[in-house]
Amino acid sequence: MEDLARYICDLAKRRGAAFADVRILHRQSESILVQDGKADKLSTYTDRGIGVRVLIGRCWGFASADSLLRRRGERCLSDALALAKASEPFVSDPAMMAAVTPVQAEDIRQPEIPPNAMPVKEKTARLLEYERTGRKAGGDAIVNSVVSYSDGQREEVLANTAGTLVRTAVSRAVATCLLVASNGHILQRGTEYRGIAGGAELLRRTTPEEFSIRAAEKALALLKARAAPAGRFTVIFHPSITGLLVHEALGHNAEADAVWAGQSILEGRLGEELAAKSVSIYDDSTIPGAFGSYAYDSEGTPSARRTIIENGKLVSFLHSLETAAKFKAAPTGSARADSYDSRPIVRMSNTFMGRGTVPLADMMRGVERGIYLQDGHWGYVFVQKGQFICHAGQARMIEKGELGEPLRDVSISSMTLDTLKHIDAVGDDFEMKMPGMCGKEGQSAPTDCGGPHVRVGDIVVGGHHGA
Amino acid sequence: MAEATNRYLDICQHCVTKAVRLGAEWCDVSAGAARDISVTIEKTGIKTADAGQGEDVAIRAFVRGGMGFAVVSGSNRRDINNAVERAVALAKEATPDPDFKALPKPQPAAEVKGLFDERIAGMSVDQVVRIAVANLELAKSMEPLVNLSGHVGLTVGEGALASSAGVALVARGTEIDADIEALLKRGSDSGYFYDFDFGRNLDDVQLETVAASAVTGANRFLGARRIKSRRMSLILGPLASYGFLGSIVGAASAEAIQRGRSWLCGKVDERIASRHLTIVDNGLIPRGARSGAHDGEGTRRRPLTVIENGRLVNLLHNSYTAGKACTKSTGHGTHSGSISPTNLRPTLGKKTAAAILKEVKEGIYLESGEIRPDSASGDISASIDFGFYVKRGQIVHPVESAMLGGNIFDLLKRLDAVSCDAREEPGILMPTIRIQDVQIAGTE
Structure with missing residues (x-):
């Protein structure tokens, strides 16, 4: 060979x-x-x-x-x-x-x-x-x-x-x-x-x-769960939903081919404060055994840990050899091809939010009426509009700081930049158990995503009845 | 081309014979080749041109009803023989399944016309590039600062299917398509939309105008605004109705119902929707996107009414589910053993799409978007990705950050109009549909 x-x-x-x-x-x-x-x-x-x-x-x-x-x-x-x-x-x-x-x-x-x-x-x-x-x-x-x-x-x-x-x-x-x-x-x-x-x-x-x-x-x-109410809520994301958020909402927007093509809402935002200081987001293909890990990307660049958002500030995009040249940046080893019959394109690997300091119980205490979203299923994003959608298999109402009745089959939709700004608590825990095949331009790539629990101030929930 | 196709039939028959010799009680094999050309558009220019060609062989072997399946790419004889051996070995490892009865017997059928177009098969890269460039030029003449991305491509394929039941079929086909996204920016505002065209015959496509249509759509999505949460009408435009109806017919898979995991379980012969809804699946339409004389198992296709005046009247079967239910396969089997709809043809109503919209007091017009129920519960919780707010019969503005929810049965019962006019893609009809009293979640 x-x-x-x-x-x-x-x-x-x-x-x-x-x-x-x-x-x-x-x-x-x-x-x-x-x-x-x-x-x-x-x-x-x-x-x-x-x-x-x-x-x-x-x-x-x-x-x-x-x-x-x-x-x-x-x-x-x-x-x-x-x-x-x-x-x-x-x-x-x-x-x-x-x-x-x-x-x-x-x-x-x-x-x-x-x-x-x-x-x-x-x-x-x-x-x-x-x-x-x-x-x-x-x-x-x-x-x-x-x-x-x-x-x-x-x-x-x-x-x-x-x-x-x-x-x-x-x-x-x-x-x-x-x-x-x-x-x-x-x-x-x-x-x-x-x-x-x-x-x-x-x-x-x-x-x-x-x-x-x-x-x-x-x-x-x-x-035994009832259909979710519809409307705007304070929500707490389980780490699986945090994973969907960082992958769909931010990660795809940070792929430099989309940024260069003028298709990402992060175009021209490098160096800006896009989220609370407690928010840091990484893409790391060097984690041993993680589903999205690899040694070299499909262009031969060594694998690496990349920081996308550091203490709220957008610090880097994910690069191939070509986008690195166009942005005058260093290649990040993020060019991956699905198979021999596909071109390498910029992809995520294992993408996650870093651990914060707030215990889940404290996060709950601050919520008068909200929704706890669990069991991340799927999501998608329109990078051009900065809009993302995440689907939770399970959820619970939060009433006066306590977990309430179970809810079923809940999706949320929001604008990426609004959501990042509305993150007001990042948990002191961490989980990354969302292995899956991410689709882009007809190719699929193994990825994983996760993070801690996070609380977001204001998100629209697609429920069955008025809130 | 015919010579090559016969070569694939020879490969299939060789594999079937070998599999049976190795102990397969039933076996079918598909083999074929495809070549494709794809031109990628990025930043309103040509980014790259790609070409690929490949062959593959897929062997399905059954021992006491358990299935072993092996797929191998390329035409290396040794690899293919190894794949046959592996398929039979895996079938022997599988749990016996008495529900498997038989593979289909040979079922002669008339050729479905127009699935192969010599003009597409003979197109050069230069011609595909020229289609992409024509799109760019027309779109730029409308909006000089538009940001276009997408692709224009074609596929030419040929293949054969043979089985131990005596099936011996050959087929060939062509496809050509363009799908292009347009992004317009006006200060901090942006409008984004896409369009596509697809055909198996050049006479069915107008590929050069796809980008222009996407630009028109993007313009309409400038100035999106938030709306309030409330119940209102939902109007599904042609692109949105196609996905919605497809998810309903997909749930009528006999496999999902026999296994007890479809929201349509127990609903056969029952009314599941308002009487306005009738959907026929027809895989025999000349030049149809999903047409073919036979399905992936060699069963002859036939038109099938799935929903008639709101009643679920038929399920989609392959040979396995038909055998289990002691009925005949409807010709919706794939060679890997699953079930797939073909061309969907909803029966059109009496009002035009414009008249349906005009009657709406307050609602959402969904130009495009995925309104798919959960496959088991039928619950829907979906984002309004490309929607407009409608007031007193008029589209007022595009919608930002809104969702809709409900259960599929509630939505189907409140479906009160199917338009008499429809977007038509080869073999497929996409009307406008109206559903009353849907919960919309907004952020205003």
Whole structure:
């Protein structure tokens, strides 16, 4: 693989590319789906291929093929050069590249239990145990149970015309549990997710109590919850919702490709106070075992911890080699490509808010009437408008500083800058357990997010009835 | 092209034979290739042009009803043989499932016309770039300072499906599309919107005007204001109604209902919506976005009325759920074993979209946005991402920081109008829909 990557890079230089990089990737993964007591679908996926990116004049070209034959690599290079030349006359914002410090490195992460070291039978037995215990915990109310697991390894070689040659291998494992409960009138879902940069040790580490039994308890609790009121409230975010806030509301806006394209509300705001002094937000791809961690990004830049907001002030964006050049900043190792057939784009890794000083009980005491949002499910953002949406699977009313009745299925929507300004308490706790695949421009990247509990003064809640 | 497609049928049949020899009781295999071109627009210029090509083979093997599934990219014979062996080995590891009855038998069907267009297949990168540039020029002539981003691209694919039940099918198709976002800034105010066009045939698209349409939309979203929380009418424009109706038909998956996890459980043959709502799923429409003579398992497609005058009358089946329910597959199976709707055709009403809007005393007109219920509870708690405040039949201003909530059954019962005019994308109808008395949460 290394020889082919180097050969294509040398050929690209000879054919006039100002810069080129070649990524060769081989992925293998296995999935098991357990439903209602049966492991009824077992799957395996294998793909390998090459992606060639070239910079000619002012424009990029990119081509890929699902083969590691030398002639297919040569064809990709020819196609990429032709694509760049065809587009070049219409470029309004010329491509640029930061000066690349060549890296020659190898980082082969051996998980505690490599995916293929645990037999499928053993993995399946573990999932069936999760499913059985979850169903038992939920009793007759459980009408459907789905437990899934997948693990796999991604091996990648990256070479560029500046002399970088990096070989990496990383395994990831993900387990999900969905239990659906019914009281004869309504259905409710309880879900749990686990994900690590690692292997089948995830199954050894994850107990039914913290996984399937917890999912069952959530589903049962939701059967007794009432629909949320609609309107403006003081809210307290559980760390999972704080994670959605920092990922969706701030993180996507801090991706420098969006900022450079004029699509981010953070354009021109570097150095400004955007949040309370107690708010600091980081993106860190060096955390051992965290789902979004990696050793080198897809351009060969070493992984790093990046500070986005420090004591309320916006101090940095997340950069690729190109955006670093355009902003005259240092690359941050944030360029990631989903596969060999996609270009590296600026992505988050593990994004979180730093711990504060306020105990949760003190945070609650200050709320006359509000909502405690838990169980972060999903979110999305319009970076152009600075608007984000987060969905909480569970919530509780807060009445006179005390947790009140349970609420179900609550979403919030707000403007990023308003929300950051309205954070008036940051908790002294911390949790980051939101592994997931983040989507952007048709690509997905493994990420995680989290933080402490936080209190936000004024947010609109999409409920079913007037407040 | 035909030669290549026959090669994929040969690959499929080779894999089926091998899988059966290895112990698979049932097996089906799909194989195919796709190539694509994509031109990316950023900052109102061309950012990059990409091209890709790939082949893949997907093997589904069944042993005592348990399924093993293997997907491999490329055309390396050894990799493919390994994938077949792995699929059969995994099927043997799976729990036996007596609910699996059989894969579909061969079902001859007439070709659905217009799914492959030689003109799209023959397009060069230069031609795709020119479409992108035409968009930029037209949009800039309307708004010189507009910030455009998006892409213009095409895909050309061909493939085959063979099974141990005797299915042997080949198909090919083309797609071309543009989706472009426009951002306008006026001081501290900004307006943002997008539009798209999609077709399998060049005669069905006007790709050069997508950015202009996005600019028009972005202009309309300048000057957004906050509104008060109260109950009012909700009018779903064509783009919003498409997602809303799609989520309803998606919930009619027999898999989700047999498993007991859909908000539509127990509702078959019951009234779930007002009588204004009828939705037909039709995968046989010539040149349709999701059309094809057969589904991913080789079952012949047929038009299916899912909701008729507000009653849930049919579920979407694949071969597994049909076998379990002792009925026939409706032709909505995918090759990976799931269920997917095709082209949705709501029956149109009697009033125009303009007349429906004019009757509204106070409401929200949702131009676009995801109003999707929770798949189990049917609860909706959604952001009004692209909405306008409506007063006395007139659109007054765009809305900022507002949400809507309710339960899907309440919304469907209060659905009181479907327009007689609709946006039409190949095979798909997107009317305007009105729902009365919806809880809106505002921040004024």
